[in-house]
Amino acid sequence: MAIHKRQRVYFPRSVAANSVVKYWIMPIRVLSDQLASQIAAGEVVERPASVVKELVENAIDAGATTINVDVRGGGRQLIQVADDGVGIPADEMEVAFMRHATSKLETASDLRAIETLGFRGEALAAIAAVSQVTAVSRTKEDSAGLRLTLEGGQKNSLESVGAPPGTVLAVVNLFYNVPARLKFLKTVTTEKRLIDEYVTRYALAFPDIRFRLTHDNRITFQSSGNGDKREVLSAIYGPETAKQLLIVSQPETTGDAAKEISVSGFAAPPNLNWANRKQISLFANDRWIKDNRLTYAVIQAYHTLLPTGRYPMAIIFLNLPAENVDVNVHPAKTEVRFRQANTIFGAVQRAVRETLIADSPIPHTTHFASFQHTGWAATAGDRGFTRREDPGAQTHLSLDWSVPETPDMETGSEAAAPVKAELGGKGLPIMRVVGQVGASYIITEGPDGLYLIDQHAAHERILFEKFMKAWDEEGANRGMAVQGLMSGFPVQLSPAQANLVSDQLELLTRLGLQLEPFGPNTFMIRTVPALLTGLDPAKALLDVVECLADDEAPLHSTIEARIILRVCKSAAVKAGQTLSLSEMEAMIRQLEACQNPHTCPHGRPTLIHLSATQLAKEFGRT
Numbered sequence: 001m002a003i004h005k006r007q008r009v010y011f012p013r014s015v016a017a018n019s020v021v022k023y024w025i026m027p028i029r030v031l032s033d034q035l036a037s038q039i040a041a042g043e044v045v046e047r048p049a050s051v052v053k054e055l056v057e058n059a060i061d062a063g064a065t066t067i068n069v070d071v072r073g074g075g076r077q078l079i080q081v082a083d084d085g086v087g088i089p090a091d092e093m094e095v096a097f098m099r100h101a102t103s104k105l106e107t108a109s110d111l112r113a114i115e116t117l118g119f120r121g122e123a124l125a126a127i128a129a130v131s132q133v134t135a136v137s138r139t140k141e142d143s144a145g146l147r148l149t150l151e152g153g154q155k156n157s158l159e160s161v162g163a164p165p166g167t168v169l170a171v172v173n174l175f176y177n178v179p180a181r182l183k184f185l186k187t188v189t190t191e192k193r194l195i196d197e198y199v200t201r202y203a204l205a206f207p208d209i210r211f212r213l214t215h216d217n218r219i220t221f222q223s224s225g226n227g228d229k230r231e232v233l234s235a236i237y238g239p240e241t242a243k244q245l246l247i248v249s250q251p252e253t254t255g256d257a258a259k260e261i262s263v264s265g266f267a268a269p270p271n272l273n274w275a276n277r278k279q280i281s282l283f284a285n286d287r288w289i290k291d292n293r294l295t296y297a298v299i300q301a302y303h304t305l306l307p308t309g310r311y312p313m314a315i316i317f318l319n320l321p322a323e324n325v326d327v328n329v330h331p332a333k334t335e336v337r338f339r340q341a342n343t344i345f346g347a348v349q350r351a352v353r354e355t356l357i358a359d360s361p362i363p364h365t366t367h368f369a370s371f372q373h374t375g376w377a378a379t380a381g382d383r384g385f386t387r388r389e390d391p392g393a394q395t396h397l398s399l400d401w402s403v404p405e406t407p408d409m410e411t412g413s414e415a416a417a418p419v420k421a422e423l424g425g426k427g428l429p430i431m432r433v434v435g436q437v438g439a440s441y442i443i444t445e446g447p448d449g450l451y452l453i454d455q456h457a458a459h460e461r462i463l464f465e466k467f468m469k470a471w472d473e474e475g476a477n478r479g480m481a482v483q484g485l486m487s488g489f490p491v492q493l494s495p496a497q498a499n500l501v502s503d504q505l506e507l508l509t510r511l512g513l514q515l516e517p518f519g520p521n522t523f524m525i526r527t528v529p530a531l532l533t534g535l536d537p538a539k540a541l542l543d544v545v546e547c548l549a550d551d552e553a554p555l556h557s558t559i560e561a562r563i564i565l566r567v568c569k570s571a572a573v574k575a576g577q578t579l580s581l582s583e584m585e586a587m588i589r590q591l592e593a594c595q596n597p598h599t600c601p602h603g604r605p606t607l608i609h610l611s612a613t614q615l616a617k618e619f620g621r622t
Helices: 033-044 048-061 108-112 123-129 179-183 188-205 229-237 239-244 292-301 341-359 455-475 495-503 505-510 537-549 559-571 581-592 612-618
Strands: 008-012 020-024 066-072 078-083 132-138 145-151 154-161 166-172 210-215 218-222 246-248 262-267 280-284 287-289 314-319 432-437 441-446 449-454 482-492 514-517 522-529 607-611
Touching: 033 123, 048 066, 048 078, 048 123, 048 166, 048 188, 066 188, 188 210, 188 218, 188 229, 188 280, 188 287, 188 495, 218 229, 218 495, 229 239, 246 341, 262 341, 280 292, 292 314, 292 341, 314 341, 432 581, 441 455, 441 581, 449 455, 449 581, 449 612, 455 559, 455 581, 482 537, 495 505, 495 522, 495 537, 505 514, 522 537, 537 559, 607 612
Parallel strands: 066 210, 280 314
Antiparallel strands: 008 020, 066 078, 078 166, 132 145, 132 166, 145 154, 210 218, 246 262, 262 314, 280 287, 432 441, 441 449, 449 607, 482 522, 514 522
């Protein structure tokens, strides 16, 4: 008896006598080309940035010297890539959009040494299957070009048109026929940032090609195509950052395998660091790749040179024989396998490390500083513990420097020792400041032993609650209290960062960072939050940008709280910074006023207790 396709059939499972398994029985059939292309598109075309990547790679393979990328609506509405490459011959126009159609492979042996960016013959078919595509192309030999329109992978029209040599491919209404995919796209700002990253990466890999990227009719990035990678770096990261980057040179190698590998690129000095590893870019034979092992090799090259939790910036180019790298691992072509993985790991780590050791400049401070030292210097015998006279208040820490007055005491001809202020109360135990250890922890004495206070965590909690209180009371409606900058402070951002800032100008203004556009990807900072007077304005803005670019689940639910949290972490007193006695007392006084003085906003403890009983036990008294 025939089984209908939605009939439910039960098969007893032999391993369990009383259990059954449900099966849906459907006839086996061959999928239609259109459905197969839509399924394949899920691997090749994950988001708008994937479309940009595939089309730019095709343009590069076509020998283009100029590539213009026009994006609207974060890629949902339109993605258009125009190049002046060799073009598509008229008799191959329709074939180009068929599945597994490519001009870059002929036999299986060609897969062993891929030298082009594209080769699988899947991208155009996958893109056309989930969008409406218009392609116009002409070779130099043809007198006219062809315009082909497709919808959902099906041809609508093919006609002759006038066109310059090259190819223009427009992708409209991406994922219009796959609403589930459209639903799971990120915000427009996030999609724009990912597109920016792909275009700028290939501009670095191919500096002799002129790139221009436009978002919603606004140019956000362009390169001259003169072959100077340093100039491209300046266009992406700004001239201040670009001029600090160190040139990575090939170290001496031993063995035939090592001599086949060439490592070059740029690495930032240790004082230029970031909160995540997203600033590490890797290229294998000019193809941008993802490789956790090589990323770790770069990070290891900075071992002992970076603070904990900070990551370097590096752009590393690997050149090696094509047969030594397999790029046919995933349809996206960003994951690769190396034949000599250990040798390559060592070459990258050694090249970056030797560059840092040889060329890293001595760090210098800028005009603005988040904290200035008091001028006290420890002697050789007391570097770990500080106890000194008050050298004066540091008002930029935003602390109340006043100390409670104490009654005068008769001292005769000699001055009496000052009475120590008793701090604490409801939220913290009564304590008095004894000193500072390791320039990181405040030592206080309480009624039952010692307390160690983490000065960074404590100050972070103080700033965070002040910010959030100001935001709740007035910031959400009228904006935070601000401090104006007399002449403004210009900051140049990367195209991706500039897009983030442009989309959030109103929010940043309410948070106290008033910005004005000041040229391509450049903003003039006019005001900073009053609570951050003295902080480097550029650093404050970059911290905010890092927070806006962070797609991970936030600790706090609102973007305002996330930004405030990030800025407070940057502005707080750091470990290793010495404090005067009045500064330590003021910090404890303001920590006591916090609603939650026991932890920083990230959940770390602000203080720990060493009881008198525990101390007696350590000294063998009990």
